[in-house]
Amino acid sequence: MNRIPVPLVDAGLVVLAGFDLWLNLEDDTPFGLVLGALTCAALPLRRRFPLSVFLLCLPGSLVQDVLVAPVAALYTLSARTRDRRLLALYMTLFALATAAPWPLTDFAGEEHTWTLVTFVYTFALASAPVLLGRLLQTRQDLRLQLTETEAAREHERELHAQGVLARERAQLAREMHDVVSHQVSLIAVQAGALQVATAGDEVHEAARTIRTLSVETLDELRTMVTLLRASSGDTTELAPQPTLADLRRLVHGSGLDVGLTGELPAVDVVPAPAQRALYRTVQEALTNVRKHAPGAAARVELWHDGPAYGVTVTNDPPARPALALPGAHQGLIGLRERAELLGGSLESGPSGDGGWQVRLRLPDRRS
Structure with a gap:
């Protein structure tokens, strides 16, 4: 199914917001018209600057009796906000700007009750775009989790x-x-x-x-x-065995935010078993990042330090909760055994910032 182009959606939303402003125009002064026009014109920027556009819509909602522009801005903002307390604050600001009389000096005693009713009604109305935004977030999270689950199952x-x-x-x-x-x-x-x-x-x-x-x-x-x-x-x-020449392709094809730095000794002086051990260590470490730290960035550092060389793979804390996936729990054990057969060592454990680090050290036989 073909999706409607984004520019066309934005143009239609601006037209709809302008029609809403025209039908419910309360302040026809230059000041009121400028605020209303800015509210409508800012909508195409709501995806890039959701909070700024929402805050810009609030003065327009205070001066003019409009709903389309602030509701659209609130929906986009809620789709990008995970903090429920902030969402409640945004709903309150929206309800206050819509329910408060303009000019504020018209807030007479006999209008207090009606203003409170309007505030409650508007606050309830604001829950609709917020819930839709949260629903969109959940849908995107589920799509990512399904992709990760399928990748993990394929690995299993x-x-x-x-x-x-x-x-x-x-x-x-x-x-x-x-x-x-x-x-x-x-x-x-x-x-x-x-x-x-x-x-x-x-x-x-x-x-x-x-x-x-x-x-x-x-x-x-x-x-x-x-x-x-x-x-x-x-x-x-x-199968044809991987070498250090395949390492860059492995990193770039991992589907993760991975940086590759550092250097090893020349390829022709690193034995083939050591090249395979380096490759498999990076492969297993990136697989574990994908399974246990979804959304985290990782760094692959190749190093050569006198009598030894190796690789260190470090990932940041997960950006979202990891799925409870089944696993054989043998990957790191096999890597450690492979390293010991080559006279080296493999260490793994938490890093200082809440992430995880895997470090393979192999002896340089030339030293």
Whole structure:
């Protein structure tokens, strides 16, 4: 469904406010006409300066018997204000400006009761645009929460698929170790026995070749088993592995307000496992920001300090309450284990300003 263009909406609202002013004109003096005209003309600026436009409408409401302009300004202001006490204050100001007589010297004793009734009625009327504004806020919050929930669920599905594949790889590693490696070991042993027992040169050479090939094959199998077991905790090893060159794209594509600063040693001197650890740390930290600190800004700082280098990811406090999402709670544990395998460390905890910080430190083997 196509939305009405904003300039067209503003133009229609100004025309409607002007028609309201023309129908309910009470003060036709130049002063009253100027205030009424300013009230109508300020409406296109209400999205950018909601409070200023609302305050500008109050004198017009005091002098002229108009409703369209102040109600529109109050609606826009309430859609951008979360403090209920401020909303109550805005409603009171609107009701006072509308109910008070003009000029104020006309506030005679016999009009007190009628002024109070008008104030109560106008205050009740002001609740309509305020409630609509709050409804718009709630709708926008729900839309953001649904988007974040879907992203979190997709992440959980990926983690589940990775867990299944990790178990399959661990099972394959066990089968290769318990069955295939065992059989190849027996072949090497039998070939060695045949090599010792035989007297013929041809048979002796064939047995030696079989034994040599069996030993080489066994070494290859052991290497494969080690790789399978090492990567069973991170199944993304099956895909082309991320490097430091992919880090900037990860940060810019995170959908968060993230700043990337600092430098690491040259890419060609950082080992591939260390590059993957740096990438996965930033990836997991930004995922946690998206899940547990919605709306918060984050900073990714790369650093190189003599015998060590690493990355620090810090986020601000959440801008709105986080959803209670299910999680495996294994991300940081896996990152810490990966860092320890590389001889480094990973620390995580609250930052001083109420946010969260994750810091990965890896040793520089060249030092």
